[in-house]
Amino acid sequence: MTLNVLTLSTLFPDMSRPNFGVFVERQARELASRPQADVTVIAPVGIPIWPFSLAPGYAALRALPRKERWREVTVYRPVFRTIPKIGGRTNVGAMTRAILPLVRRLHAQRPFDVIDASFFFPDGPVARRLSKALGIPYSVKARGADIHHWGTQPATRKLVRQAADDAAGLLAVSDAMRRSMARMGIDADKIRVHYTGVDLDTFELTDRQAAKAALDFNGPVVLSVGALIPRKGQDLLVRALPHLPDVTLLLAGQGQYRRTLETLAQELGVERRIGFLGSVPHHKLPRIFAAADVMALVSESEGLANAWVESLACGTPIVISDVGGARELLDRAEAGRIVERDPEAIAAAIRAILDNPPAQAAVRESALRFTWQANGDALLAHLHSIAASDDS
Structure with a gap:
């Protein structure tokens, strides 16, 4: 039987945001490559209500095609309206209203067998509403902040819990995430651990000194890959730098937190040893991983970060906090260290790897x-x- 799958994801790459949800895209492409599955992706685009929608930053999103063939997958990009500052709790209704007519039309042409929602919020609650409208089962995948944040916020936790309760099955990026969901009262028997993947042909071993020379890197290099937001803990890496006087810290990612990090670096006198790389295209990350001696990401919360796995695939050890699936990933001493979220502890772990x-x-x-x-x-x-199980 060929399974007709509707993949629903608010995090999916487009021409203006090529790094936006690349792991969701790769998962969808892998599923679509199987003769046993047909996959249609609906990737709703949130644009603020007028007049906020006229801001220059939204021009590229407004210009996106509403349907396109994106790397062997058919992707629909219906627009839903968001409300700045308070939009989180209203996104489920707005998104459902925006995409339901499209979903009904596609379902009438060729019925979907199952809905695969890529995140718990807002995707999960929207999938629940689509499921009720179409009479087909749905699954939701928990990845990290979608559970840790939206699952605990007063305005959204009920929606998250309803999506979990009514789903025919659930996925979690790690066993640690599965346990977190169970502690929230979600039925653990419905949750299957579903690890991320890594392209081992792209993220491969490269001679580190040659990689450093190619990028003109000198001395020990610590790389951190992740959005520049407080939860990712880049400030702790900046604070660790005074304890690592010979180390250069490179931050790959973008976000408004950059200004705070720049100010902190100046206060600590380490600004000359920090490089802000911005948003690095995903296909260029392997060469940067290969040139780094350590990849450090000491987040406050994670599911199982793709950057962890990609770094290891390139042969670069990691220093990470004890969150999410960290202990599931680090199955040997060579892979790296799990540390307390403390600058001195982070510096000590990095130094231990650099020295040996x-x-x-x-x-x-x-x-x-x-x-x-x-x-x-x-x-x-x-x-x-x-x-x-729905057919039985």
Whole structure:
């Protein structure tokens, strides 16, 4: 039986945001590559109500095609209206109203068997409403902040819980995430651990000194990959720098938190040893991972960060906080260190790796479990089981 899947995701790349949800796109492409599955992606685009929508920053989103073929997958991009500052709790209704006519039309042409929602909010509650309207089952995947934040906020936690309760099945990016969901009262028996994947042909081993020379890097380099937001903990890495006088810190990511980090670096006198790389295209990340001696990401919360796995695949050890699936990933000493979110502890862990660097091949071994083939196999089996149980 060929499964007709509706993938719903508010985080999906487009021409204006090529890095936006690349892991969701890669998962959808893997599923779509299987002869047992047909995949249609609906990636709603949130644009503020007028006159906020006229701001220059939204011009590229307004210009996106409403339907396109994006890397072998058909993607629809219906627009829904958001309300600045308070939009979170209104997005579910606005998004449902914007996409339901489209979904009904597509379903009438060729019925969907199952809805695959990529995040718990707002995707999960919207999938619940689509499921009721169409009479088909749905699944929701928990990745991190979608549960840790939206699942605990007074205005949205009820919607998150309803989406979990009514789903035919649930996915979690790590067993730690599964346990977090269970502690919230979500039925653990419905949750399947679904690890991310990494392209092992792209994120590969490269001679580190050659990689450094190619990018004109000198001395020990610590890389951090992630949006520049307080939750990611880049400020702790900046505070660790005075304890690492020979180290250069490179921050790959963008966000308004950059100004705070720049100010902090100046106050600590380390601004000359920090490089802000901005949003690095995903296909260019491997060479930067390869040139770094350590990848550090000491987040306040995570599910199982793709940057962790990609760094390991390049043979670069990681220093990370004890969050999400950290202990599931770091299955050997060579892979890196789990540390307290304290600048001195972070600096000590980085120094230990720099003083005794592990073999790159041994580091890469930790990532070999995380293939897109395994990810696609598990997702297909999960969605098939949901569709089959609905038919029975």
